Amino acid sequence: MGRLTRGRGTERRPHPIAGLVVSRVAAGVITLLIVSLVVFAATQVLPGNAAFAILGHNATPLRLHALEAQLHLDRSAPEQYVRWLSGLLTGTFGTSLANGQPVWDLVAPRLVNSAVLVTVSGVIGSLIGVLLGAVAALRKDRPFDHAISVVSLVVTALPEFVVGIALVILFATVVSQVLPAVSILPPGTWAWQRPELLVLPVATLVIVIVPYIFRMMRAAMIEALESDYVEMARLKGLPVWRVLLVHALPNAVPATVQVIGLNLLYLAGGIVVVEYLFDFPGIGQALVNAVSNRDIPVIQLIVVILAAFYVFMNIVTDVVALLATPRRRIAR
């Protein structure tokens, strides 16, 4: 296709993937703008008087007035939104209502810790899932395949906090005490400086995401193994490892990339419960605390960060999956 249409003027035509990236980024920016509107509406405008909700029984007219001024609740809603959005874009996130600290100072170190948690879990989970999926596909309908498929069906359905509690019971309290039950990091230390504290939160998240990656990888690998080009390669008498690595695997990668992307997105929500369960100082735990304290500026920033992560990861996943698809690399 590409070769046939090559001729006059093709140099000016943008690369198909560049075009895709541009249009996806544009759509992503619009989505994020609407997301910011939703976040703003849900936390600051919707219920009438946010200041009253925050102060509750402590609401004296004086304090109400002070808080309204601090949150700019005395201005009109559009003015509040523009002020808040321009703050987001310029990096002025305001101060926490709970302790008066700048919001960014509170969120930034936690963001790093959460990123470590998600990255380590994502990498380990993907490796295990891809490996198990490939092996199960090769052993299709044999005992190993059946056993692991049933296990994955069961584990898929387990809530994160049940998996986490089970691990705490097994390794940190009742059955044995080889690992710490809570992952409290002393202030000023980073997650990677205390790897033993990461073990149980990472294990919980890995157990929750592996079944999805496994099942996708298995399905994609079976499809690739039963395809004409793999049969052709086999008939040519190529060695098994070559058929697997050079012919089957590359065609199973795009589907797996999609699932790994989906799972990273899932992790963005999954960390909330897991961080809370293990007292791990990340943005998930910060979000739960902020919701308990009705700390609006912190809630707003963390929700926007998580949504931005979703939009960004979606674009990355699509582009990587496209780049990894041998058939789709050529423009249609």
Added chain:
Amino acid sequence: MRRREWLSVLTRAARTRRGTVGLALVGFVVAVAVGGPFVTRVSPTDFVIAPFSGPAPGAPLGGDALGRDVLARVLAGGWLLLLMAAAATLFGVVVGSAAGISAAYLRGRPDMLIMRSVDVLLAFPSLVFALMLVSIIGPKLWLIVLAVGLSHAPQVARVMRSSTLDISERDFVKAVELQGVKPRLIMAREILPNLITPLTVETGLRLTYSIIIIAGLSFLGFGQPPPAPNWGLMINENRIGLQLNPWAVVVPAALIAVLTVGTNTFSDAVARVALGVDRHAERITPLEAYALEAPR
């Protein structure tokens, strides 16, 4: 005849091995949660025993963090989770189907508008979306049902939209269109009845997620307020005493796990029957099938 299609799918699924196992697991938990409040004679909020004491003659599962009877609290603490999960699922499936079918059938501007909203809602993880709404209005139960249902709607809408796109091209739809029937009636009477099978599969999947999210919110402390017995809340209240009385955590956690595993196993059986996935073909759940072809 097609009105009973979903029923026949469910009964055929129940007869498969996975379906039977799933149904038995769900049935057990439902029996505990629904029958429990009638069986227990001990009040779930009375202080009857020393905090975190182990199993004793009066209290077979011991006491909780405040010395209340764990068994009584387990028996009384499940029905609301079932009710809220069912309500959230119903709400999400109804809103999502309405949006998905309208988007696919009406095309053009409504389609664009609905799918844009879907993209926006998808950017919020379900739990985070619920937490955000709860932050100001407070953990009202109706709000949690609404938030969880709404966070399901985008995925349901996507599935229903792609199914509707296929069906609205069929001859019987074209024939009714030529008779000048209103779009609203075509969607309700011609298209919807043909989507019952994917809808049944999708509902099962969403039910499992609803239970996970609502129980998770309770675990985080955003559900029924403390004195009430509630499985998710019990796990959180009693986990500091794991060493002393593990039953106060293990039993509610196990019941939630059995419930979600049961609904998921039964949904899997339904998906196989409904989508014609027999044991010689691939074991792909709707979620995977969706992710495989997801033309995002």
